[in-house]
Amino acid sequence: MAVDGYTPTLDSLPRRVADFPTLGEALDYAARGSRGMNFHDARGTLLRSYPxxxxxxxxxxxxxxxxxxxxxxxxxxxxxxxxxxxxxxxxxxxxxxxxxxxxxxxxxxxxxxxxxxxxxxxxxxxxxxxxxxxxxxxxxxxxxxxxxxxxxxxxxxxxxxxxxxxxxxxxxxxxxxxxxxxxxxxxxxxxxxxxxHRALLDNLRAHGLGVQVQDSDRVVSWLPWYHDMGLVGCMLSPLANQISVDYLKTEDFARRPLAWLDLVSRNPGTTLSYSPTFGYDICSRRMSSQTKAADRFDLSRWRIAGNGADMIRPDVMQAFVDSFADAGFKAASFCPSYGLAEATLAVSIMPPGEGIRLELVEESELSGVGTPAQERPRRYRAIVNCGRAVEGMEIEIRGADGTVLADRSIGKVWVRGSSVMEGYFRDPESTAACMVGGWLDTGDMGYLSNGYIFIVGRAKDMIIINGRNHWPQDIEWAVEQLPGFKSGDIAAFAITGPSGEETPAVLVHCRVSDPAERGRLRDDIKERVRAITGISPVVELIPPRTLPRTSSGKLSRTKARNLYLSGEIQPYDIAA
Known part of the structure; x- marks a missing residue:
C-alpha cells in the first residue's frame, strides 16, 4: 500500500509501452510493480486502492x-x-x-x-x-x-x-x-x-506513444467503462502502460463535476485526464464568477487534457481556460483526438503541447454546395484540428464516388490500420456496409491538412433542405447564442412536412415557465434558424433533461428525432 493509501505514481518497474501479445500478459507485467487503480467517493475521498x-x-x-x-x-x-x-x-x-x-x-x-x-x-x-x-x-x-x-x-x-x-x-x-x-x-x-488482443495492444501502444507517456504520469478519470474512451483510454491503456489511475464514478461526476478537478489537483502527480467537450463545459459553468479557481484547484501539473468522443467546441475550450488559468491550467495542455470503437479507440492524437488549433471554413465548403457571393453574407465555422494519425493508422478522405480527395477537400473519413476491427459480431451485412479492402468507412465527414485531420460532422446527421446541405451543429450552435442555453440543450434534424418536403426541426430544452415568454423564445429561435436555412423551421420547446444521449454523453439526434416523431418526447403546449 502506498503513502496515504494510494497506489504510487512512481515505480521501479521498467516502463513498457503496451508491447505485449495479449491483454492478460499486460496485466501480468503491471502486477510486478506497485501501481494500480484507486476508487473514490462523490467527494473525491479514497475508498479503496487496488494495485x-x-x-x-x-x-x-x-x-x-x-x-x-x-x-x-x-x-x-x-x-x-x-x-x-x-x-x-x-x-x-x-x-x-x-x-x-x-x-x-x-x-x-x-x-x-x-x-x-x-x-x-x-x-x-x-x-x-x-x-x-x-x-x-x-x-x-x-x-x-x-x-x-x-x-x-x-x-x-x-x-x-x-x-x-x-x-x-x-x-x-x-x-x-x-x-x-x-x-x-x-x-x-x-x-x-x-x-x-493484437488490435487492442497495437492501439494501446499507439495511444501511449501519442501522449508521450512518462514515468511521472498519473491518470484521473470519471468516464464510464462501458464506452471505449473510458474502457480503453482510461482503464486498459493505463494498465498496459503501467500507470496509476484515480477513478470517480460517472454518476458522481454528474452530481459534483468539480470533484473531478479536485482529484486532478489533490492527487500526487496527476498529469493525464480526458473528457468530451461537455465535461469541460459543465465545469466552467459551475465556477462562480466570484470564486477564484486558484483558491481551490492546482491544475499546473495537468499536461494532457484529452478531448474526444464528440465535436470539439473551441468556445467551450476557451471558457475552460478563462475559468481555470489562474489555477495553473495551460491552454497548451488541451489534446484533441479522434477515434471510434471500430478502430478500438484512437485514430488521431494532437501532438502534446500544441493545444487547440483552429481553421476557419466557409459554410458553403462545409456543405459541399457552392453559394453565389451575392446570395447572402459569407459565414464561417471554426473547425478544430484533431491531430495526426497514431502509429499504425492511415487516414484518407474520399468523395462520394470513392476517389481519394486532395488536402483541404471535405469528404468521408476512411481509416485503415492494425487496430481497425475485422468486423461486427455476427453482423456480416453491417460489416460489409462499412469495411472495404481493410478500410473502414467511419461515417464521419472531414478533411486533411498537412497531415492533420479535421472533423466537420456525421454524414448521417446532414440536413438537406431545398437541395442545400446544412450541418445540425451549425443550427444548434446558433440557437445556443440566445441567453439561457448551454451545450446539449438543442437538437436539430430534418422531418418530412405535410406536402412531403423536408423541413428543419429543432427541439430545445426550455427552463422558462411563463407561456408568453415561451412564445417569444420560440419566435426568437425560429428567426435564428430561418437566417441559416432560409425557411421557417418547426421549433418545439421541451422539458430540461429530455434529449437522449449516447453512452459517451453525445447528443443522439437520430434517437431524438425518433422519440419526437413517435410522441415519446412531449413538447410544451404553446399557443400559436
Missing part, C-alpha cells in the same frame, strides 16, 4: 470460477460496467479464461426502468452471452432483462460462492478475440465490435 497485483490475483480466481460454472473458451460474459474493483476483476477474469467480456451500460436518467431493461435485452440478444454479471444494487433491472432473454445471470458478489476450478487455464493467442465493445450509438440495432 494491479491484487487485480491479477482476483482475476485469476474469477477465471477459475468461470471454468467451474462450465464456461468454455470463446463464450461471452456480459458485465454491467460499474466503475469499481468487481467489474475489473470480472473483466480480466474472463480474459484469463479465454472468454469474451462484454461491458454493458449503466442506467441513465433518460427513459426510466423499462427503457433500460429493454436496452439490456437488446444487447444481451446481440452478444448472446453464456453468463450475465451485474452489481447487486441493479438486480431488479438485470434479472428482468435476463428473464426476458433467457440468460443465466447472477450478481457478481455471488461469484465468491463458486469454488475455483483446479484445471489449467486455456492459452491465449494474440489474434484471438479479447472482448466485445459496443459502439456508443448502439440502441435499437447495436453493433458489437469484436476486438482482438
Amino acid at each position: 494491479y497485483s491484487e487485480l491479477r490475483e482476483d482475476a485469476l480466481t474469477n477465471a477459475r470460477r468461470f471454468m467451474t460454472l462450465g464456461l468454455a473458451k470463446g463464450d461471452r460474459v456480459a458485465i454491467i460496467a460499474e466503475t469499481g474493483p468487481e467489474f475489473a476483476a470480472s473483466f480480466f477474469g474472463a480474459v484469463y479464461a479465454g472468454l469474451w467480456p462484454v461491458p454493458l451500460p449503466l442506467p441513465t436518467s433518460f427513459g426510466g426502468r423499462d427503457a433500460y431493461v429493454d436496452q439490456l435485452v437488446i444487447m444481451l440478444t446481440s452478444s448472446d452471452p453464456q453468463l450475465f454479471l451485474y452489481p447487486p444494487e441493479l438486480a431488479d433491472y438485470a434479472t428482468a432483462a435476463a428473464e426476458k432473454r433467457g440468460v443465466a445471470a447472477r450478481d457478481w458478489d455471488s461469484l465468491t460462492d463458486v469454488e475455483p476450478s483446479i484445471a489449467d487455464l486455456p492459452p491465449s493467442d494474440t489474434d484471438e478475440i479479447g472482448y466485445l465493445q459496443y459502439s456508443s450509438g448502439s440502441t435499437r440495432f447495436p453493433h458489437g465490435v469484436a476486438v482482438t
Whole structure:
C-alpha cells in the first residue's frame, strides 16, 4: 500500500509501452510493480486502492470460477460496467479464461426502468452471452432483462460462492478475440465490435506513444467503462502502460463535476485526464464568477487534457481556460483526438503541447454546395484540428464516388490500420456496409491538412433542405447564442412536412415557465434558424433533461428525432 493509501505514481518497474501479445500478459507485467487503480467517493475521498497485483490475483480466481460454472473458451460474459474493483476483476477474469467480456451500460436518467431493461435485452440478444454479471444494487433491472432473454445471470458478489476450478487455464493467442465493445450509438440495432488482443495492444501502444507517456504520469478519470474512451483510454491503456489511475464514478461526476478537478489537483502527480467537450463545459459553468479557481484547484501539473468522443467546441475550450488559468491550467495542455470503437479507440492524437488549433471554413465548403457571393453574407465555422494519425493508422478522405480527395477537400473519413476491427459480431451485412479492402468507412465527414485531420460532422446527421446541405451543429450552435442555453440543450434534424418536403426541426430544452415568454423564445429561435436555412423551421420547446444521449454523453439526434416523431418526447403546449 502506498503513502496515504494510494497506489504510487512512481515505480521501479521498467516502463513498457503496451508491447505485449495479449491483454492478460499486460496485466501480468503491471502486477510486478506497485501501481494500480484507486476508487473514490462523490467527494473525491479514497475508498479503496487496488494495485494491479491484487487485480491479477482476483482475476485469476474469477477465471477459475468461470471454468467451474462450465464456461468454455470463446463464450461471452456480459458485465454491467460499474466503475469499481468487481467489474475489473470480472473483466480480466474472463480474459484469463479465454472468454469474451462484454461491458454493458449503466442506467441513465433518460427513459426510466423499462427503457433500460429493454436496452439490456437488446444487447444481451446481440452478444448472446453464456453468463450475465451485474452489481447487486441493479438486480431488479438485470434479472428482468435476463428473464426476458433467457440468460443465466447472477450478481457478481455471488461469484465468491463458486469454488475455483483446479484445471489449467486455456492459452491465449494474440489474434484471438479479447472482448466485445459496443459502439456508443448502439440502441435499437447495436453493433458489437469484436476486438482482438493484437488490435487492442497495437492501439494501446499507439495511444501511449501519442501522449508521450512518462514515468511521472498519473491518470484521473470519471468516464464510464462501458464506452471505449473510458474502457480503453482510461482503464486498459493505463494498465498496459503501467500507470496509476484515480477513478470517480460517472454518476458522481454528474452530481459534483468539480470533484473531478479536485482529484486532478489533490492527487500526487496527476498529469493525464480526458473528457468530451461537455465535461469541460459543465465545469466552467459551475465556477462562480466570484470564486477564484486558484483558491481551490492546482491544475499546473495537468499536461494532457484529452478531448474526444464528440465535436470539439473551441468556445467551450476557451471558457475552460478563462475559468481555470489562474489555477495553473495551460491552454497548451488541451489534446484533441479522434477515434471510434471500430478502430478500438484512437485514430488521431494532437501532438502534446500544441493545444487547440483552429481553421476557419466557409459554410458553403462545409456543405459541399457552392453559394453565389451575392446570395447572402459569407459565414464561417471554426473547425478544430484533431491531430495526426497514431502509429499504425492511415487516414484518407474520399468523395462520394470513392476517389481519394486532395488536402483541404471535405469528404468521408476512411481509416485503415492494425487496430481497425475485422468486423461486427455476427453482423456480416453491417460489416460489409462499412469495411472495404481493410478500410473502414467511419461515417464521419472531414478533411486533411498537412497531415492533420479535421472533423466537420456525421454524414448521417446532414440536413438537406431545398437541395442545400446544412450541418445540425451549425443550427444548434446558433440557437445556443440566445441567453439561457448551454451545450446539449438543442437538437436539430430534418422531418418530412405535410406536402412531403423536408423541413428543419429543432427541439430545445426550455427552463422558462411563463407561456408568453415561451412564445417569444420560440419566435426568437425560429428567426435564428430561418437566417441559416432560409425557411421557417418547426421549433418545439421541451422539458430540461429530455434529449437522449449516447453512452459517451453525445447528443443522439437520430434517437431524438425518433422519440419526437413517435410522441415519446412531449413538447410544451404553446399557443400559436
